[in-house]
Every structure is written in C-alpha cells, then in structure tokens.
Amino acid sequence: MTSLWMWWQGYVTVRLRGPGLERLLNRMAELGFVIQWVERLTTDVIIVRLRVKDFRRLRPLLWGTQVSVSILDKHGAPFWFKRFRLRASLALGLLLSFFFVLYLSNFVWFIEVRGSETLSLETLSSAVQDLGLQAGVARSTIKPREIEAELLKRFPVLAWAQVTVKGVRVEISLTERDGVEPEESGPGHVYAAMDGVVTEVLVLRGTPHVKDGQTVRKGDLLISGEYYDARGRKQYGAAQGVIKARVWYEGIGEGSLVRWEPVHTGRNHRQYAITIGNITIPVGRSYSLETHLKSEKEWQLSLGQAMVPLRFARIDYQEVEYIKVHVPSEEARREALRMAWDNLKKQGVDEDQVREERQQVDFLTDAEGVRVTLQVEVLDDIGQFLTH
Amino acid sequence: MRPARNQIIKKKLARTFDLPPAVLLDQATIHILGDAEAKIVNHKGLVQYTNTCIKARSNQGIIEVVGSDLEITSFSSSEIKISGTIREVMLK
Structure with missing residues (x-):
C-alpha cells in the first residue's frame, strides 16, 4: 500500500555519496522523510527512494556536509502524466490512425478473380470498373447481384458468376462455358472505309456495286447484302468479300533544328x-x-x-x-521522316505494301525546324461491313 | 541516577497495572519473520548500515542485526524494516 501511495505521489531514486550517511538518514527520519528501499552499494554510497516533496527538503540538510546527492531515476504518476503530456501528439496520432483504419475498412481494397480461363484479367477488370466495382469504392455502393447479371450479359462465355464482398475484399468467382461459338453477324452491306481506286473485286456473298479501275469515296456501297439464290429468289444476308484498292495515305513529321x-x-x-x-x-x-x-x-x-x-x-x-544546341538539317530531316512514317504506321500502313512514295521537305517559318510531308500509295482492302 | 530511578518506578507501575512495558518504558521491540525480515520499532537512530550488519540505538543498548544481503526496506524515526538473510539479532 505504501508503495502504491508513493507511486501515486511520485518518487525519485537518489544516490547519496559521502561520509556519515547513517547520521544523515537519522536526521531525515527525524524530519519525517519517507525513506524506502535503502541499498548500500559501497562504504560511502547508498541508494534511497524518496518522495518528490521530501527530495526538495533534502538539499538544505546537505549544506555543510560532505555528502553529495544525484537523481538516478524518477518514478510514479506525476512523471508518467508529464511524459504523456509531452507525447500527446503521438497519442493523438495513434487515435487518428485507428479511426483512419476504421474508415478505410468501409472501402473495397482488393478484388480477386477466380475461374477465368479465356477472359483476360484486364477485360474483366475494365468491365467491373464500368459496373462501379474498383479498388477504393465504398462497400455500401456495391450491388453484387447486378454485377453478376451484367457480367453474364456482357460475356456470353460465362456460365456462372458470383460476386461476394468479404470485408475489404471482393471475390469474383466465374465459370466459363465449353466451346462457345462466335456470334453470327446479321444482314448488312460492305462499304468503302476510305477513298481509293479499285483494283480487285472478290465477292463471296452479295452483289458487287463497283468494278476494277473505279474510283470510290469513303462510305460508297461496295457489296450489297441483297442477292438472288440459285432458285432466283431474292435474299438479304451479310455481304462478304474483298475489295482491294489503291489508297493514298499522308503522314507529316517535323524535326527541330534546335x-x-x-x-x-x-x-x-x-x-x-x-x-x-x-x-x-x-x-x-x-x-x-x-x-x-x-x-x-x-x-x-x-x-x-x-x-x-x-x-x-x-x-x-x-x-x-x-x-x-544546333542540329544539322540532315539529321532534322531524318527525324521528321521517321515521325512521318510513325504517323503513317499509326494509320495502319504497312511499309512493305507501299507501291509509291512522295516526299516533300519544307523549312518552318521560324527557321528552327523542317517538316516532311510523306504521301504513300498502298494496295488495301477498303471494305467495311456494316449491319442494318 | 534519576533516569535509573524513573525506570524502576515505571517498571513497577507497568507490573502493577499490567500495562505493556514497551509503551511505558519506551523500550524497543524487535519483530522477526523467519530469517528474511526483521522490524525494529522504537529505535533511537541508525548507528551502522552495511550489507552484513545493521546497528540501531535503543534505550536498552545497541541492537545489532547480522546476516547477508541486508537491506533497509523502509526507514522512519520510529521504525526500521530490514530484509535479507538474517542470521543473528543481538542486544549489546
């Protein structure tokens, strides 16, 4: 009980060094000091535990003696509260961290996909994102049944889908069908995807509307889905065929002279x-x-x-x-040409299929760059099937 | 001579009225718990303190506690509590 009371009041461990320590202890006891756990270390050193208020009264007793005092440690509630006050920001940080973690647990942080074999993770990820499911969304906003239904609708390859929310993790379990056939396209025509001069017409199904050497504009009808079968009956189906044409592409690139x-x-x-x-x-x-x-x-x-x-x-x-730094004009031209080719490749031009090439080099008005305009002629399938 | 006579009178009084002599005669009391703890009540001051010997003054003479690893667990003007391995307690 005494120890607990001392802890509550706060006490210090002090070292007393010097001659006549017994006399000092007697004097302290006479003055009503509470002295606890006295340890004798050497003939002239003892360690005692004193209440803080007694320690303050100790100094005057040492005047005129050869005894020196030093504090070794501080214990008890007052020191503990003081330390806590100094570390209040740490305690506050811990408390805030706790609430922050609690807040974060209201969101989905992990999405796990199981059972997808042919569907890529990226495709699924993008699909579920469209449906409002992604890392960082609130758990309350997730509607598992709607996501399941939408996944089955979007991916015919799926036979079964289940979305389960488990804490901060969402599990998407999938089962795919075996041997799904690609969907048959409906009736439609083949149109020109770009301008060009027709060089070859090969119709697999439907009626051709263009001939070799004919110039066509983008959007012109090339092969119609209407045709007559062997019995002379008019049919309307999906037009199929290859329409090759000479097509011009233009790519522009610029190279800096600086x-x-x-x-x-x-x-x-x-x-x-x-x-x-x-x-x-x-x-x-x-x-x-x-x-x-x-x-x-x-x-x-x-x-x-x-x-x-x-x-x-x-x-x-x-x-x-x-x-x-100044760049030589030839180097700038090469850079511009490379960029022009990159531009053409982005438009789908295959360098090996180029039949003719025209190049125009211009210096820019500020004289700090060159522009290369590259025109190429390629043989391309310009047919584009569109359903009705 | 006066203190000695006072003591005799106090002793007779205590005997006559069946009073505790420790109170009336201001005598020191020593409590020993096994060989691990001792308590000296009503001492008149610490004389010597080492790990093997603790001496305290009393009205009856010097009380000497001998042993090993001796420690004063608490010390006040009236009481000394000692812990350690106590071998001898003497009044000299």
Whole structure:
C-alpha cells in the first residue's frame, strides 16, 4: 500500500555519496522523510527512494556536509502524466490512425478473380470498373447481384458468376462455358472505309456495286447484302468479300533544328508518394519539371492474383539547366521522316505494301525546324461491313 | 541516577497495572519473520548500515542485526524494516 501511495505521489531514486550517511538518514527520519528501499552499494554510497516533496527538503540538510546527492531515476504518476503530456501528439496520432483504419475498412481494397480461363484479367477488370466495382469504392455502393447479371450479359462465355464482398475484399468467382461459338453477324452491306481506286473485286456473298479501275469515296456501297439464290429468289444476308484498292495515305513529321539539352546542376531532391486506390499522398516537396528531370521507382503491393491498390513510389528530381544546341538539317530531316512514317504506321500502313512514295521537305517559318510531308500509295482492302 | 530511578518506578507501575512495558518504558521491540525480515520499532537512530550488519540505538543498548544481503526496506524515526538473510539479532 505504501508503495502504491508513493507511486501515486511520485518518487525519485537518489544516490547519496559521502561520509556519515547513517547520521544523515537519522536526521531525515527525524524530519519525517519517507525513506524506502535503502541499498548500500559501497562504504560511502547508498541508494534511497524518496518522495518528490521530501527530495526538495533534502538539499538544505546537505549544506555543510560532505555528502553529495544525484537523481538516478524518477518514478510514479506525476512523471508518467508529464511524459504523456509531452507525447500527446503521438497519442493523438495513434487515435487518428485507428479511426483512419476504421474508415478505410468501409472501402473495397482488393478484388480477386477466380475461374477465368479465356477472359483476360484486364477485360474483366475494365468491365467491373464500368459496373462501379474498383479498388477504393465504398462497400455500401456495391450491388453484387447486378454485377453478376451484367457480367453474364456482357460475356456470353460465362456460365456462372458470383460476386461476394468479404470485408475489404471482393471475390469474383466465374465459370466459363465449353466451346462457345462466335456470334453470327446479321444482314448488312460492305462499304468503302476510305477513298481509293479499285483494283480487285472478290465477292463471296452479295452483289458487287463497283468494278476494277473505279474510283470510290469513303462510305460508297461496295457489296450489297441483297442477292438472288440459285432458285432466283431474292435474299438479304451479310455481304462478304474483298475489295482491294489503291489508297493514298499522308503522314507529316517535323524535326527541330534546335535542341535544348539538359545540363545537370548537381542539386538533387527526393520525394516519396503513397497511393491508396485513387488517392496519392505525397511525402515531401514537388519540383517543377521545367527545371528538373524526374525519375520514379514504384513498388506495388501484390498478394497473389489480387489487385492490391497500395503503391509506394520514390521520385528523384535532378535540377538541370537547358542549353541550346544546333542540329544539322540532315539529321532534322531524318527525324521528321521517321515521325512521318510513325504517323503513317499509326494509320495502319504497312511499309512493305507501299507501291509509291512522295516526299516533300519544307523549312518552318521560324527557321528552327523542317517538316516532311510523306504521301504513300498502298494496295488495301477498303471494305467495311456494316449491319442494318 | 534519576533516569535509573524513573525506570524502576515505571517498571513497577507497568507490573502493577499490567500495562505493556514497551509503551511505558519506551523500550524497543524487535519483530522477526523467519530469517528474511526483521522490524525494529522504537529505535533511537541508525548507528551502522552495511550489507552484513545493521546497528540501531535503543534505550536498552545497541541492537545489532547480522546476516547477508541486508537491506533497509523502509526507514522512519520510529521504525526500521530490514530484509535479507538474517542470521543473528543481538542486544549489546
């Protein structure tokens, strides 16, 4: 009981060093000091535990003696409360973290897909995202039955789908059908997907509406789905065939005669970022990309096949200054040509199928670049089937 | 001579009225619990304190507690509590 009372009042462990320590203890006892756990270490050193208020009365007793005192430790409720007050921000942080975790548990953080064999994870992921299911959404907004029905509707390959919400994890269990046939297309015509001069007409089903050498515009009817069968009856089905035509494509590329090259100043900065779902929390300052080169290393938390929405990134900024460097015109032209070809390839042009090529090089008005206009002629299937 | 005579009178009084002599005669009391704990009540001051010997003054003389690992667990003007391994308690 005494110990508990001392703890409540607060006490200190002090070391007394010097001659005549017994005399000092007697004097302290006469003055009503509460002295606990007296340990004798050496002939001139003892360790005693004193209440804080008694320790304050101890100093005057030592005046004129050769005894020195030093505090070894502090114990008890007053010191504990003081420490707690100093670490109030830590306690507050812990409390806030607890509530934050509690808040986060209201959202879906993991989506797990099971049983998909032919359907890719990306396709499914994009489909469920359209249906409002993605990492970071509130659990209350998820409607499992609606998602199941919609998945079965969108993917005929699926025989069964089940969506289960388990805490912060959503499990999508799927079963696919065996041997699903591609859907038959309905009746329709083949139209020109682009302008061109027809060079070859091959009709598999339907009635041709163009001949070799004929110039067609985009959207013109090439093969009609209407035809007469062997008995002379008019039929209306899906037109099929190949209409090859000479088609012109144009690609434009520009190359600069001036290049701004970054020169490292030697100053580097680092930033970290934590991404939870769609929320990114940067730790540290961001720097302008006009004056800094940025490199990023990213770590994604992965738990098997689950799509975990927690990412951690380290971003390094290197401060740079840009200096102007002149580029030879031939090099700029080559760069512009490469860009023009890239442009053509994006339009679907196969370099090997090019029959004719025209190139035009112009210097830009500000004299800081060249433009290459590249026109190529290719033989292409221009037919495009459209249903009615 | 006066204190000695006072003591004799107090002793007779205590005997006559059946009063506790420790109270009336201001005598020290020693409690021993096994060989691990001892309590000296009504001492008149600590004389010596080491790990093997603790001496305290009393009206009856010097009380000496001998043993090993001796420690004073609490100390006040009237009472000394001792813990450790106690081998001897003497009044000298």
